[in-house]
Amino acid sequence: MVLPNGGRDRQASATGVLLAELVAALGGELRGADVRRVWRLAPLVEADPDSLSFVAHPRYLAQLQASRAGVVIVAPTLADAALQRPDPPPGGWAAWVVADPYATFAALTRWWRAHVQPRPAPVGVHPTAWVAPGARVHPTARLGPFAVVEDGAVVEEGAELGAHVVVQVRAHVGAGTRLGPHVVLGYDCRIGARGLVHGGTVIGADGFGFAPVPLPDGEGKRWEKIEQLGAVRIGDDVEIGANCCIDRGALGDTVLEDGVKLDNLIQIGHNVHVGRHTAMAGCVGIAGSARIGAFCTLGGGAIVLGHLELADHVHISAASVVMRSILQPGHYSGIFPIDDNRAWEKNAATLRQLHALRERLKALERRTTP
Amino acid sequence: MVLPNGGRDRQASATGVLLAELVAALGGELRGADVRRVWRLAPLVEADPDSLSFVAHPRYLAQLQASRAGVVIVAPTLADAALQRPDPPPGGWAAWVVADPYATFAALTRWWRAHVQPRPAPVGVHPTAWVAPGARVHPTARLGPFAVVEDGAVVEEGAELGAHVVVQVRAHVGAGTRLGPHVVLGYDCRIGARGLVHGGTVIGADGFGFAPVPLPDGEGKRWEKIEQLGAVRIGDDVEIGANCCIDRGALGDTVLEDGVKLDNLIQIGHNVHVGRHTAMAGCVGIAGSARIGAFCTLGGGAIVLGHLELADHVHISAASVVMRSILQPGHYSGIFPIDDNRAWEKNAATLRQLHALRERLKALERRTTP
Amino acid sequence: MVLPNGGRDRQASATGVLLAELVAALGGELRGADVRRVWRLAPLVEADPDSLSFVAHPRYLAQLQASRAGVVIVAPTLADAALQRPDPPPGGWAAWVVADPYATFAALTRWWRAHVQPRPAPVGVHPTAWVAPGARVHPTARLGPFAVVEDGAVVEEGAELGAHVVVQVRAHVGAGTRLGPHVVLGYDCRIGARGLVHGGTVIGADGFGFAPVPLPDGEGKRWEKIEQLGAVRIGDDVEIGANCCIDRGALGDTVLEDGVKLDNLIQIGHNVHVGRHTAMAGCVGIAGSARIGAFCTLGGGAIVLGHLELADHVHISAASVVMRSILQPGHYSGIFPIDDNRAWEKNAATLRQLHALRERLKALERRTTP
Known part of the structure; x- marks a missing residue:
């Protein structure tokens, strides 16, 4: 059986991360609820009020509106949508408004790697090297x-x-x-x-x-x-x-x-x-x-x-x-479009006659031209 | 030079495997000749009277009929075909009849691995680990x-x-x-x-x-x-x-x-x-x-x-x-059908005009509709 | 920054290679300038008068004519083109004329590997093996x-x-x-x-x-x-x-x-x-x-x-x-031809109706046949 998501805990900060410290390091402006700490990073759909999430593109508006993320990194145009999400926790929702949310999220993952979830690495020269x-x-x-x-x-x-x-x-x-x-x-x-x-x-x-x-x-x-x-x-x-x-x-x-x-x-x-x-x-x-x-x-x-x-x-x-x-x-681009197998079989078979079809069309055009 | 097939000997049991033991372990029913032992597993086309083979699908009927395998694992519908193969050895051909020959063959390979041809494996923890x-x-x-x-x-x-x-x-x-x-x-x-x-x-x-x-x-x-x-x-x-x-x-x-x-x-x-x-x-x-x-x-x-x-x-x-x-x-599916290179070149070139051809066809249809 | 091409020096012979020795080993005939030594192998476009290059096919004639390679391995049909290149060094250009320049070039790389630029290799059995x-x-x-x-x-x-x-x-x-x-x-x-x-x-x-x-x-x-x-x-x-x-x-x-x-x-x-x-x-x-x-x-x-x-x-x-x-x-062959994305989108969409188009064409042919 696939074990439950250990990542949720693995990625979490034990004591929480001061949001003000993140904003100071990475830029942008906090709006909405006075959230002091976040405990983990999460995609919109998996986030809870302890999580910091992000929305990279307006096409994810519906996901944003349904998200339970305590804080969401957003572009200015989505700040209101982030703040006015339904069913807010006591104190309301928060938004971290930046010019380029995806770039800020990238920088945030690097900050998180450096401060919260360090990558294991060799120490010195291993004796067996x-x-x-x-x-x-x-x-x-x-x-x-x-x-x-x-x-x-x-x-x-x-x-x-x-x-x-x-x-x-x-x-x-x-x-x-x-x-x-x-x-x-x-x-x-x-x-x-x-x-x-x-x-x-x-x-x-x-x-x-x-x-x-x-x-x-x-x-x-x-x-x-x-x-x-x-x-x-x-x-x-x-x-x-x-x-x-x-x-x-x-x-x-x-x-x-x-x-x-x-x-x-x-x-x-x-x-x-x-x-x-x-x-x-x-x-x-x-x-x-x-x-x-x-x-x-x-x-x-x-x-x-x-x-x-x-x-x-x-x-x-x-x-x-x-x-x-x-x-x-x-x-x-040059990709054969996928289709249900029967439709593909017919079209692929016809494709092998395509040049001949073109010749027949040409002939027909000549014949029917007044 | 590629060496001759060592697999034939490598996979063989030295003393032969009691067929009754296999059937007892894996289920099904023996019919035909009273074969006591098999020495190796083999595909239909390579099998000899010492071999045990299988036929997974009726489309392999011709291969079955031509096979020299002493015993063949078959579904009930192919049992007669397996038994009535031409040119039988003394005692005739044998069939091992099971509900799902492919699944039985899979189980048989696992039995063979366990009992006849063990996979090499490390022993304990190697001193250099x-x-x-x-x-x-x-x-x-x-x-x-x-x-x-x-x-x-x-x-x-x-x-x-x-x-x-x-x-x-x-x-x-x-x-x-x-x-x-x-x-x-x-x-x-x-x-x-x-x-x-x-x-x-x-x-x-x-x-x-x-x-x-x-x-x-x-x-x-x-x-x-x-x-x-x-x-x-x-x-x-x-x-x-x-x-x-x-x-x-x-x-x-x-x-x-x-x-x-x-x-x-x-x-x-x-x-x-x-x-x-x-x-x-x-x-x-x-x-x-x-x-x-x-x-x-x-x-x-x-x-x-x-x-x-x-x-x-x-x-x-x-x-x-x-x-x-x-x-x-x-x-x-979505696969470009393969063709000889000249035919493909013509069809592929025409494909780049396909949308235009459709427009021409539409125009023609309009023009010729009474 | 990508470092400058170390290959030029890495591949060079320190003392130069006697051209006569190469020809003796690999066959063919020297024509043109009396070049005694070459220092490196190089493609036509990167070669200088110290380099030995080759031309495998007449379609590279323009590259040959523009090349500064001191010596070029050529087929007999390209010997004159190799010798009459513009702006020759003192003494002129040289050509090494062989029946199959590509095969000679392959043999030359093997000679070079053996004599000038040996491949690093383990010595004996490493103590850690x-x-x-x-x-x-x-x-x-x-x-x-x-x-x-x-x-x-x-x-x-x-x-x-x-x-x-x-x-x-x-x-x-x-x-x-x-x-x-x-x-x-x-x-x-x-x-x-x-x-x-x-x-x-x-x-x-x-x-x-x-x-x-x-x-x-x-x-x-x-x-x-x-x-x-x-x-x-x-x-x-x-x-x-x-x-x-x-x-x-x-x-x-x-x-x-x-x-x-x-x-x-x-x-x-x-x-x-x-x-x-x-x-x-x-x-x-x-x-x-x-x-x-x-x-x-x-x-x-x-x-x-x-x-x-x-x-x-x-x-x-x-x-x-x-x-x-x-x-x-x-x-x-069977390759979907690449095109700019808009053209591909139109053609790919039409491809999914190709069989239907053929039927329409057939109907039209029937209708318009006198």
Whole structure:
């Protein structure tokens, strides 16, 4: 049986958090009831009068109106709605009015992490970690159990390597960067400062490069390996999810610029270049030598074929396949619409005759034109 | 060169298995030849007279009729077909008649695993494993080489952690649950009893949550991290494949209910809720806050977008993209039909004019209506 | 900030490489300037007069003409273009003329890896590795930190296990095969000679097999596990990317024939059979019991449903879904064309009425036929 939500207690502050202290730290203005303390953060629908919640968008107005959250972070336009919720507790409802509630909520989660619910982290260098004599690990870096730092590698100030992390020969981990359990940073690969890589991600495996060579029997071709002589270079403030693969380049390097954010299970082929502050949702695949601009977003499961270029500010919907370069900013999609199975079967079968249908329509148009 | 099938011998019982013992344990009725022993389990097409096989569905009638399996597990309707196969061995063919051959076959594989072909498993706590002083590991739990159990974590009776498993701070592994090699169970995450998680799966990495914040240069937005303060809660009898990712929730928890079965390389976003006995095939992606009902199935590579809801008993075909909530049970699909490349090119090009074609058809209809 | 390209220096030969030595080793003919040494390998667009580059296809003619590479590997038809590039250095440009520039380039990268830029590798058996007393590890095999070789496993001559590799009970690693960090080779699984498996790949997790069994409450079915009693057998010269999953068979084995090449994040279900020299790009999923021929290619993200058959020499485009067996060689596709979001929305909505449109067109044709 799934156990009851331990999170409610886990996330709670034992003594409550002074609301005035939060507002002083994060900005904005308190309105309504004189709430002194909040005990936990909660989504609108789960919140109780001891909770602090937020509403990021006017489309959640109905959820706001039904919410029992003692305090709600809102934009000015929703302040009255937050204050005038029905069935108020003694003293009434409260609103914390800010210009950008979502950004304030983000900052609040970081405050909460720092002050109420600290993240567990390794302390110092675990006695079971293995550091090669020729590696350079800063005295403030923290290494979990069985972490490995190979010869010539550098781990900068305040960096953190989780259990079983492998930092290979001559790799470089920037200051304050955290590598989750089982992450591999391949030889000669570099990640900048304040990065975060989640468990199981492999940075610097070989790119997929082979030259076809005819077999003597004439039946087909075998694949001769092209050694991947490049590496991976990652900028500052980059976050990469769990079980991703970022391949090393064939000759030059694969590059992720500053501020790139990747979700889980993402494949970045060799020599791909991803511009700054571009974000990709889970299960995206970028084939080799593609060049993705800055400030792009790619929805979950999207695929970009090799050697293509995406301009800055291009947004690709989930599960869409980019088959040609996109040089204009904008929002692009290519998803087969889901339907009940019978309807889909009929439409999909007809789709295979679509070009013929068009020809028939053309013929009909010619025939019926006076 | 791929070596010859060692499986044939590997899976074989040295002395043979008494068929009567199997039938006594698993139910049903023996008919036909008086077969005393079987030596191995085999699919219909590979079976020989020493083998026990099964036929799960009448559509495999032709395979059944051609099979050389000494004994075949069949439903009553196929018993005669199993017995009357051509070219019988001395004594004839045998059938083991049961109500549900596939379920009996499943039970048989479990019996075989228990009695003939035991799964290798760690014995006790491997001397290289590292258990924090504040962890609680049941004396019957087994830990492989270099397994890690961190402070405050609990490993219940009979649980098994493979090589290099990491059970982080305050995480909880239920009784009899097995975590394969390199699995990570993140801090505060819980899995119930009798679970099975295959190698490389990461439970409890951060969900993908960021608030966009304008850059001072006005060129675009950077992403401010939303700390993920929730965890993952997994029920009993859950199986999760290899190299999956189950992210921790942002505020509340990500939940997999009892009996959920996930194949490999599946992405479950933060705050997703999966109902009991729902099964997902490989490479599925479920975006954040989606709510999947009970008794659903999702085919391989299917994608469900964020914040959507699937009712109970919804079945999604492989590679289909769920873009809207589905509130009625049923079978849904959205797959572009594959075709030879030339035909596809023509149809795909025409598809980009589909709306225009519809308008032309409408115009034509108006024009030709008397 | 992403650091400047360290690769340029990293890949460079300190003393330069004698061009005549390369040509002697790899074949072909030098034309043009009497270049004695090259210092690095580089793509056409990044190359300088100290660099050796290549042009694999006439479509890169413009890049060739603009390239500053001192020497370019070209086919005979492009030799003049390589020699007559504008703005030559003193002495002119040089061309290395070969029959198949891409294959020569592949061989060159291997030469470079062997002579100029060696790959870091473990030396001997790392003191932290754990080898079971009943395992057999060849004296020339190399094991990284915390590698595990379990009872009855065999590691052949010159094989290399990266950090944290797990070779389970009775598994077999062929001569000269390399397993990257965190690779798992499951019990009873075998990989042949000269293989390469990249980090985090799991070979031999259970296939996804369950029999549905009605629940007593009548609300639906639970899933009873089918124990996976087979294994995985992999031939010689196979390369598998990072974070892939190759599941063990249910009764028989899952098989990858000689020379198969798999990119990253690929899912191979139980009892799949992949023919020799077939290559698959990243994120491909092959469902259980599919039989893929020899000399096939599957583009990134392609999906093959279970129990299907692909003939030899079948080529599937990226992101295409194979829903029926393909018994003729050829090139097959099924990709929804990407478009700007508004156009896609209109076309996708119309697609849901496609069958109805066809019926309307038919009616119109009947009505307007004289």
